[in-house]
Amino acid sequence: MSRFEVATLVLAPPPVVFDASLSVELHASSMRGSREQAVAGVTSGQLSLGDHVTWRARHFGFTWHLTSTISAHLRPSYFVDEQVSGPFRYWRHEHTFEPAHVGGSGVEATLMKDIVDFAAPAGPLGTLADALVLRRYMTRLILLRNAHIREATETAPQ
Template sequence: MIVIKTDLEINAPIEVCFDLARDIQLHTVTVWRHTKERAVEGTCVGRINRGETVTFEATHFLIRQRLTSRITEFERPYIFVDQMVSGAFKSMKHTHEFKERNGATLMTDTLQFEAPFGFLGWIVERLLLRYYMKRFIEYRNNELKKIAEGRQARV
C-alpha cells in the first residue's frame, strides 16, 4: 500500500476551503485537462456530503476508467474522507483535513491506495503510481488554492 501526504497553506477561511474541496463541478475543472474527468453518477453537481457517492469517469494512462467513491467520514469544516467503492485500484482512501492556522487554512491530503495484481501491482505502485498520484493531487490542490485565494481577494 502507498501513502501520499501533501500539505498546502491557503490564504482563505477554513469553511471556504472545505466547501470548495468537496464541490463536484469544481473538482472536474481543477484536475488535469487531458484526463477529461467528469462526474457521471451519484452526486454530480454541488457539494458532496456524508454517505453520498460519486462516480468519476476519466482517462489515465490512455485508458478510460470509472471510479466510484463514498463519503465515509464528514465533519464540516475539518475533515471528510472518501473511500473507493469500485474502480481500478484494489483499495483507495482519501482523507481531506483542514486546520485554521494564522488566519489561513492548512489543507492536508492523505491518499492511501493499493494496486491490484499482487506483486506486479506492487511494482507499478512504486515505479509509477506513487509519483503520478502525488502530482495529480498537488496539481488539483494548487488549482483549488488559486480559486480559494481569488475568492478571498474579492471579499
C-alpha cells in the same frame, strides 16, 4: 499498501477551502487534463456525508471509472472519500483543514492536508507499478488539484 501525504497552505478560511474541496465542478475542472467528469451519483454541487459519485477519467491512455463515497464529514475540518468500486484494490483519501496563521498578517489561512492510502491492482505487478510510477503520478494529481483549489479560494470574495 502505499501512503503519501501532501500539505498545502491556502490563504482562505477553513470553511471556504473545505466547501471548495467538496465541489464536484471544482474537482472536475482541476482534472481537466485527464478529462475527469462525474457521470453517476452526485454529478453537481457539493458532496456530503454518504454521497456517492462515479468519476470517469483518462489516465495512462485508458478510460477508468471510480466510484467513491464520502464516508466521514465534519465541516469545516475533516472529510474522507473512499473507493466503493474502481481500479484500486483499496483507496482512502483523508482531507483535513486546520486554521493557519501567516506571520501576523491578519489573513485567514488554512493548512490543507491530504493523506492518501491505496493499493494498486494486479498483485505483484501492481506493486511494481506503484513503486515505479503510480505513487508519483497520484501525488502529482493531488498537488495539481490543491493548486486549483488554492487559486479558486484565494481569489474568491470572502
